[in-house]
Every structure is written in C-alpha cells, then in structure tokens.
C-alpha cells in the first residue's frame with residue numbers, strides 16, 4: 104500500500120554548493136586578532152572579579168542588611184551579592200569562551216558524509232541466521248516443556264515485587280466515609296480549642312471549627328483533613344432549605360465541611376454579601392443559603408452539611424455524624 | 440617536543456594502550472555539528488539538568504525529608520514557635536541560616552522552570568522542522584518520556600518543602616488518585632501510607648525526587664545524546680546541504696568552546712535569576728495544614744495547563760449502583776492528558792502513515808513547506824495556551840477587571856473552537872508563504888525603486904535572488920499524494936477499504952501545496968524578470 108519509491112522530484116535549480124568562505128577581520132588583520140584576544144582576557148578577568156565579590160559577600164557581609172530592588176522590592180543584600188558574584192563569575196567565563204570561539208578559532212565549515220543506517224543485506228541475513236542458530240542451539244523450539252515452565256516461572260516472579268509493595272499502606276476499609284464527628288461532639292474553635300455558644304457568633308460571621316478532643320486524644324493533620332468545618336451565621340429567614348436541613352441549623356447558624364467536595368482544598372473564602380463560599384483551588388462556588396448547592400465551578404456536589412444543636416450547657420454540638428463522606432469523590436462512595 | 444607535550448603524550452599513551460581510545464577519539468574529535476540558534480534549546484535543557492543536579496545535591500545536605508511535627512525555633516521571627524513538619528522547618532533553615540542556601544534554593548527552582556521551558560521549546564523546534572522523522576523516532580519518544588518525567592519530577596520537588604502551597608498541590612494529586620475507578624482509594628492509601636496527608640509521603644517522594652528519577656533522567660539523556668551523536672545532527676536546508684552530508688563546525692575546538700561556554704552562560708543566567716528574583720518564598724505561605732489555603736494558589740507553569748483543564752471541567756459525576764465516577768476529575772486530570780501525550784508520542788508514526796513516506800530524512804523542513812504538520816502543531820499549542828490561561832484565571836481576572844465567570848466561559852468555548860480555527864488559519868498562512876516564496880524565486884525581491892519606461896509607465900525594479908537563496912527556497916521536495924488502490928484489478932474492493940480511504944484523505948490533506956517553481960517556469964522566464 105505504501106511505497107518507498109516516491110520519485111524524487113527534479114529540483115528546478117542545481118545546488119550552487121557551499122558559499123565561499125568569507126574571512127573575518129581577525130583572520131586577516133593581526134591587529135584585530137590581538138584586540139579580540141584582549142577582549143577575551145578582559146571577559147575572563149571580569150569573571151574573576153565576580154568570584155571576589157562572592158567570597159567577600161560570603162565572608163564579610165552581614166546577613167541582615169536589606170536593599171531595595173526596583174520591581175523585586177526589598178531584598179536581602181547578602182543573598183543578592185552572593186548571587187550576583189556567582190552569576191558574574193560563571194557568566195563571563197562563558198562569554199569569554201564563546202567570544203574566543205567566534206573570533207579566533209577557525210570558522211571554516213567542514214563537510215562530513217552520512218551513511219544509511221540500514222545494514223547491508225548480507226549482514227541482515229547473517230544476523231537472522233545467528234539468532235536462529237542460537238535459538239536452535241538452546242533448543243527453544245523443540246523443548247516446549249522448558250519454554251512453558253520458564254514462562255510460568257517468570258510470570259510468577261513478577262508477583263514478588265507486587266506483593267512486596269503491599270505493605271506500603273493499610274487498606275482503606277470504610278475510613279473514607281468516617282470523620283471524628285459523633286452525635287453530641289462539641290464544636291471548638293481552631294485555633295484555641297474553645298467550645299462555642301451561639302451568642303459567640305454574630306450574624307454575618309464565619310468561623311472554622313473542629314470536633315472537641317477527648318482527653319488523651321491528639322489531633323493529627325489527617326483528622327483536620329476530614330473534620331474541618333465552617334460555621335456561618337446568617338439571618339434564619341434567608342435560608343432556602345427543606346425542613347430536614349433547616350432542622351440541622353440553629354438560630355441561623357449552619358455548618359458545612361470545609362473540605363472541598365471537588366478535590367479537597369480548604370473552602371476558605373466566604374463572601375458575606377452574596378453568602379457564597381468559594382474554593383480558591385478551582386473556584387467551585389457554593390450557596391450557603393441553599394445547603395451549599397454548587398452554583399459555579401467544577402465541583403459536582405454540595406459541601407456536606409453537619410447537623411447542629413445545643414447541648415445542656417448551651418454549647419453547639421453535632422446532632423449526628425456527617426450523613427455522607429466529606430471531601431473528594433471515590434469509587435466506593437455511595438450517594439449522590 | 441616540550442615537557443608539557445611529553446607529559447600529555449605519555450598519559451595518552453597509557454590510556455590508549457589499555458583502551459585503544461585513540462582511534463575512536465581521532466574520528467570523533469572532529470565530529471561535525473551544524474550551527475543554528477534553535478539547536479541550542481536542547482543544550483539549555485541539558486545544562487539546566489546539570490545545574491539541577493549540582494544545586495539539588497547542595498540542598499540535600501540540610502533538607503530533612505520528614506513529616507514529623509516540630510516546633511520552629513529558627514531565625515525567622517514571624518513563624519517562631521509554630522508547629523510544622525521537619526521538612527518545612529529544614530527548608531526555612533536552608534533559606535535563613537545557611538549562607539547561600541536561599542540562593543541555591545532559588546537557583547534550583549529557576550533551573551527547574553528553565554529546564555521545562557527548554558524541553559518544551561526544544562520539542563517544538565523538533566516538531567515544526569520535522570526532525571522527528573525517520574531515523575529519529577526513538578529520540579522523539581525519549582524526548583516525550585523526558586518531558587513527562589520532567590513534569591512529575593518538578594511537581595515532586597515543589598511538594599518537598601511542605602509549605603501551604605505545596606501541600607495543597609499534594610492534596611489535589613491525592614484527589615486524582617482517589618478518583619480512579621475501582622482501585623482509587625486503595626492506591627491512595629498505598630501511596631500515602633494511610634489517610635491523607637499521613638507521615639510517609641514526603642520521605643517517599645524524596646527518594647523518587649533525588650534518586651530514582653534523576654537516575655532515569657541520566658540514563659535517558661545519555662541514550663538521547665548517544666543517538667544524536669551516532670545518527671549525526673539534522674541540518675537546515677541551504678546551498679551545499681544535502682540528505683547525504685552534514686555541514687558545520689568540528690567538535691574540537693569550536694563546538695567544545697561554544698557549548699562549554701554556553702553551559703557557563705546558562706549557569707550564570709540562573710544564578711542571576713536566583714540572586715534577584717524571589718521564587719517560592721515558602722516562609723510567606725506558612726506550614727501546610729489541610730484546613731487552610733492561600734488565595735491565588737498557583738502551580739508552576741508546566742502544571743498550569745492541567746490546572747486550567749481541571750478548572751474548566753463541567754461538574755459531572757456519575758452515581759450508580761453504589762459507586763461514584765468523577766468525570767470532573769478523570770477527564771481533565773487523566774483522560775485528556777493521556778490522549779494528548781499518546782498522540783504526541785505517536786505523531787511521527789501517524790505522519791509517516793499519512794504521507795506514505797518511509798525514507799530517512801536529515802534535512803529539516805521549513806515549517807511553511809509542510810502546512811498540515813505546522814497547522815496541527817499550532818492547533819495543539821492553541822489548546823495548551825487556552826488551558827494554561829485558564830489555569831491563571833483568578834490572576835487574569837484581578838489584573839484585567841474581568842469576572843472568573845467570563846474567563847471560564849471564554850475558556851470552555853475557546854478550548855473547543857479556537858484550536859480548529861488555528862488549524863485553518865495556520866494552513867492558509869503556510870500556503871500564502873509558499874506562494875510568496877514562489878513569487879520571490881520567479882520575480883525577485885521588490886526593491887522599492889521605481890523606473891519610468893520609455894512609454895511613460897512606471898514599474899518597480901525587482902532584484903533577482905542570489906542562486907543560494909533561490910536554492911534554499913526551492914530545494915524541498917513536494918511529495919505526490921498517495922495513490923491507494925480502493926479496488927484491486929478484478930474490481931473487488933480493497934479489504935482494507937476504510938483504512939485505505941482514511942489514509943488517502945489524510946495524504947490529500949497533508950500534500951496540499953502551492954506548487955514550487957519548476958525548472959520549466961524558470962526557463963520560460965529566462966532573463967525576462969524585470
């Protein structure tokens with residue numbers, strides 16, 4: 104179907120060949136050559152000055168002087184001059200070498216020839232013969248028992264590294280669906296670890312909270328990564344929630360998982376005017392008044408809402424655990 | 440013979456008697472390298488890799504790849520007493536207590552950015568000039584491998600200091616792993632040794648960042664360069680340049696001096712950037728915690744297109760039979776990148792199928808002479824640029840007073856509509872450039888000088904091109920379209936009919952050309968040019 108014999112079309116012109124070599128000033132005029140030599144030497148000397156600057160800044164300059172650089176702003180002088188010294192010392196070696204090559208080394212172009220990579224026909228045939236003879240000598244063709252058992256053994260050996268990697272981590276079990284929030288867990292401020300009363304939050308306020316630690320418990324980053332919750336207080340009449348979700352709020356206070364339902368960033372930006380929560384990672388935007396419905400961006404699900412109530416001492420607590428997994432989706436996640 | 444010569448001679452003799460290296464060296468020291476600025480792009484990539492090795496090794500002397508919690512007691516006041524990982528604390532230590540430490544960090548990061556810029560521009564040069572054609576397909580594949588690993592390596596490096604920005608990047612990577620159907624949550628647990636972020640991720644990627652991937656880089660780069668050496672460099676067309684020769688300067692001394700000098704220039708340049716241009720000032724971001732984030736969080740530029748794709752993805756998830764498939768993550772995060780990189784890797788083979796051309800090529804194409812390839816390249820670039828811009832949509836929004844909403848819709852529509860437009864426009868431009876070349880060869884250059892003919896008419900004087908220039912503009916071959924038999928002699932349809940038809944159409948598109956001046960055209964004109 105495809106052919107190798109495209110006729111090479113006749114070129115309309117004949118190749119004039121490599122243009123005649125034009126001599127540089129430095130080739131013909133010894134004075135110009137001498138001058139170029141001096142220029143190269145000057146470039147190398149500038150490099151040496153750079154090294155001196157580097158040594159000086161490293162050894163003698165104090166580390167807490169700051170200078171103002173246009174565009175860049177305030178810059179640490181020691182780091183700046185260390186860097187400049189190093190830059191000068193390297194850059195001018197390079198400049199000198201290139202200038203040397205350009206001005207003084209012979210600039211005649213030379214021609215080398217190419218050969219096709221394909222081996223000679225006879226070599227190719229010999230190669231095939233050698234391989235066949237080798238395979239024949241090993242008896243691969245005849246001794247199918249060896250071939251098959253070797254294949255099986257090699258396949259099984261492949262299991263070893265796979266198995267060895269098994270202990271990289273535990274199995275997830277149902278970890279992805281669980282958080283530390285239980286019925287009755289107090290909400291505490293982060294930072295501060297203080298329990299919160301509804302009166303601590305004014306209308307329009309937003310606060311990041313975590314579940315209260317039981318005595319002896321430590322808070323790890325992996326807990327924060329699932330437990331972080333945002334408390335927001337708006338006027339109760341602004342909610343557009345169904346009866347169940349409304350019952351999860353308390354006097355206009357509503358709680359959502361702070362871990363983005365898209366890819367898990369912290370949904371940190373709250374716009375008081377519009378009552379929108381915005382995730383800075385990919386700009387998924389959630390409407391607080393409508394149970395964090397996604398109104399913009401790539402997230403496909405609202406932020407899970409945490410049901411709130413007041414305990415006997417008047418502190419805000421979780422009425423129940425989250426009813427759905429928090430954070431990004433995963434294969435085993437069951438519920439829309 | 441001077442004493443120096445004698446000493447050098449005896450060293451050379453010692454080595455040669457044991458290796459027979461003289462023969463090989465004799466031949467290779469005069470190896471010819473063609474000269475062109477665009478051939479330096481690959482060199483820049485190589486040099487920035489060496490700079491990364493050097494600066495990275497320096498950083499390893501103090502960097503502590505541990506996620507154990509420590510309390511900061513170092514020199515940087517604002518973070519004093521804060522809880523943070525040892526990795527973050529040691530990065531602060533490098534930045535504030537080690538003389539030249541911050542400089543080295545900044546050099547390392549700038550060199551990483553330069554490395555990726557150099558790889559990408561080098562790839563574009565190779566693509567648009569057709570340097571990937573037979574026999575250089577292996578090097579194209581190696582290059583795609585290096586590009587892919589470079590993106591991974593850069594991302595891992597960016598993740599090491601464990602500041603708020605890098606932790607956010609890891610969080611997103613974890614979400615992508617977690618979204619993989621069936622095995623996602625298991626994979627995520629294996630990679631992170633349990634729930635995110637855990638305490639093993641940074642130690643693990645550290646080994647990958649400083650040992651595994653650099654080792655693979657070294658191996659791939661070595662093979663890449665050995666192939667360049669063995670296959671000899673391609674060259675741009677011009678007088679005296681043919682498919683059978685290579686014209687340029689000898690390795691020793693010209694090329695050695697220029698390339699060696701250029702290494703120092705690149706190193707000096709990154710040192711300059713490291714000195715004056717702050718990059719990744721992690722002390723301003725604070726240590727990572729999953730409950731916080733900095734606004735305007737941005738990945739490095741070579742990840743920006745991925746981020747942009749994720750940002751513009753429609754909010755699609757499938758919930759069925761107790762399972763969830765996150766299209767909003769899988770499509771931009773895995774499927775589209777997979778298609779892009781596979782397509783890129785296979786392009787040399789696709790093109791050779793389209794043109795039916797199975798011969799060796801050592802003379803580069805001028806992009807205009809291969810309009811379809813050039814158009815495909817510009818089309819893909821347009822796609823990448825739209826996604827890259829969308830990756831910075833928040834920054835663009837604040838700078839240009841637009842809303843994120845406007846940019847998002849521009850990108851969502853633009854990413855589908857602009858690439859095809861780019862294809863068509865580029866192809867047109869190439870063809871009109873070909874037409875201009877044809878005019879130039881046949882009628883010469885316009886000089887702007889007017890002369891009055893005896894009968895009063897004014898004409899512009901055209902100056903004939905030099906034979907060298909004419910040759911350069913006409914040396915390329917214009918392949919005929921493939922003639923693929925749709926039916927065989929007895930009128931039975933070719934069993935590979937559909938494929939043949941496709942190939943026929945691809946070939947027709949690919950061989951669309953403005954006919955270059957023929958010998959006859961030139962002859963007819965004779966001295967008739969004005």
Ligand code: HEM
Pocket residue numbers: 488491492494495496498499502530533544547548551554589592593594595596597598599600648649650653656718719
């Ligand atoms: C292609 C090669 C490489 C790329 C693209 C790359 C990229 C990066 C980047 C972007 C960072 C973050 C720097 C920052 O802003 O703090 C980093 C950190 C680091 N890299 Fe590399 N790197 C490469 C090779 C290496 C090698 C070969 C080593 C060591 C032998 C190394 C050692 C390190 C260390 C120790 C850090 C963390 C220290 C710190 O961030 O201050 N890197 N790398």
Ligand code: FES
Pocket residue numbers: 363364365366367368382383384385386387400401402
């Ligand atoms: S992680 Fe929040 S929008 Fe992507």
